[in-house]
Amino acid sequence: MSPVEDPTPGLFADNLDLLVDSINEEGQFSEQGAAASTVMLALAQRKRIEVSHWCATEPGITQQPVERPVFLTGLPRSGTTYFQYLFDREPSLRMMRTWEGDSPCPPPAADPASAAQRQAHCAEQHRQRRERDGGASDSFHLSDPDGPQECVMIMDQTFGNAGHLWTFRVPGYFDRVLDTVDLAACYAHHKRVLQTLQWQAPTPRWALKWPCHLLALDPILQVYPDAAMVVTHRDPVAVLASNCSYSTFLRGMFSDRVDRAEVGQQMKDLVGRHIRALVDFDANRADGVTIAHVDYSQVVADPEAAMVDVYRSLDLELTPEVRQSIAQWRAENPPGKRGVHTYDLSDYGLDAREVAEEFAFYTERFDLAGKVGA
Template identity: 30%
Template sequence: MSDSSGPDGNNPQWVAPPHPDWLTQLNREGSYFDLPAVVPLDAESLLSRAQASTGLTDFGDELWREPFAVLLKSLQDEAQLTLMGRLMARSDIILWLSGRLQVVDTLKRHPEILQQELAAPMVIVGLPRSGTSILFELLSRDPEVGVPQMWEALMPCPPPVAATYTTDPRIERADQLFTQWNRVAPEFASMHEMRGDIPAECGLLMAGTFISDHIQSLHQTPSYSVWCAQADYEPVYRYHRDILKILQWKNPRQRWLLKAPEHQIHLQTLLAVYPDARVVQTHRDPLKCMASTTSLMGTLYSMRSDQPFNAEMFEHMIMGEATAQRLETVIDQRDAGIVPAANIADSRYQDLMQDPMACIEGIYHHFGMSLSSEARTRMLDYLASKPKGKFGQHQYQVDAGRATERALFKRYQELYQVPDEV
């Protein structure tokens, strides 16, 4: 796989690696079908299937219906899904709709769930590929921490129970669904670990609202992404909070550890819903992050479509001016007190790589937290058992044209002392 410059020298053009032979043959055979008829993605078909599979009909408030409709139209008009792409999209949407039906039903039958407190969740934010995942994995070793796992984020109901938390049959189902990504695109395994029982990003928790960066990351659906960029995210974060309350109801967590790069764009809304949130912002050379993210997003899209990668759709992650604006907005919010200093700590990628425990101690100190000896031991054991490159090396190139964008990040890099890596 590679990154190269477009005609203007500033638009990353990503070239997908070849599909596995079995997938190429499957999609070729599928091209002879009337795919919309064979694998329907219309609202009536999807809604009726979710209702039939759950025996439920109440989807709760109506706020999800417009983004749902926008997504379906965008899938039809823009995504150019292959047979495998349509199968994966239909499976996802039915799961999200079914999950929403079950969440509404669970809260209707057990309104006491909403009375629970969610005290001071720690939330990791930052550019994609800036060290958010390894920091998430390390901090999750603290025994006081609760982390939503992939299986429960995808299928939160019925509420997980402490006694069967590690043996719940949903783990195996989620594991097969998420490791399928590696079977469809073997290169993905070197970029991001996928299993049913690893920490989930918050976008998956939000999928039931149909306003989610997780959904945006799966298909090239520009009109849906544009709609989401203008959406009110406060209801999305309230739904996110309700899911966490469901997950901890019968499997208590002392405090939640959460992560999503996209939280960086919505810090004001995040703090409106979680006023005592402890935000950890990761920092890394933006040129390095943008190149790696281009490769990651391109691989995700290639699982479901053969159309060329459209970098502009994720411009806030992989285009220079938009990425710089994203970073500077947070600087301005911190300067203005919109994001109070007490609510946010910083973690440089270089510090995390060179001395991870010192980096973590600094985060705990900032928030007035103590790092227990058990937590420290678990973190050190995890580091010892997970050498770099354990799941393969993610290879990508940084285009020489990117060097012209360096000046865009001067303020950010000087403020946080972020070194050049490119």
């Protein structure tokens, strides 16, 4: 897409300042990491400007409804991605594709030729990444160029992404996102991106996946009052160990100084904030808000049974065709196909028993106490 003028200069500038200040003060980036992060932030800003441009020049975009979206969320590393791929078998739901997150503009239906080019470009980037890292990234996070992708690629445009703490050493920014950033404004832009992607196409029912949605359930309902939530649950000891391993891998791309004990403490804070946000919301949510709770161990052992319960909550019909599609996808993607992600909490200066005790209020509330290590 050709360069365009920003119709909303200054939008999310304060959020960007918070992130850049934290990177400069806390990031401990290598020279290569600093250059890579600069490119990442510039690309996110470009996407935001392009979406703003389309919404300004085609005012009908923001007049479209986004009705009854489904937010797929849960503790980070609790099976949300796996569940997302199962949900992608459902033809009545629309998920953002990876290539759309990489390059949302022009709206795909408005310019099919451009959409095809962007899809091919994304596929080539994925091929090159897998060639560079030998597929190591896939063992941490399942991602395909035309596969369903999480909303982090939208939230990056707002610079209100608490998940940057996985990739960057920015604990100050993480705290500010949760305590001072206007997340409702970020989700208002999130809606504009969805409206841009669906422009001139049949109006879908969106399914939107990201663990950090847990940190913003009330702001989400301000923007999407008829939203439904699907929340995955897993033993927090296993969740925390997986987060520590994943963050260590990601931060190693940007810094030569990754302190595992520090990662352990920061990931414990991140997981704890997700847990407390969920428990508080679940205890105080208004009547009429739909939340379907999903056990990670059931999703892995018997995903069809888990899907039956969730479909019932969402007023969807789990048809024989969808059941067959789920079974086929599982057969084609057995555990370990793209590598095995191994981790141990003790590598990060944390004690599993102490972590289990700290988060017992969560495991007891959602009946996970007997599933430690799951």
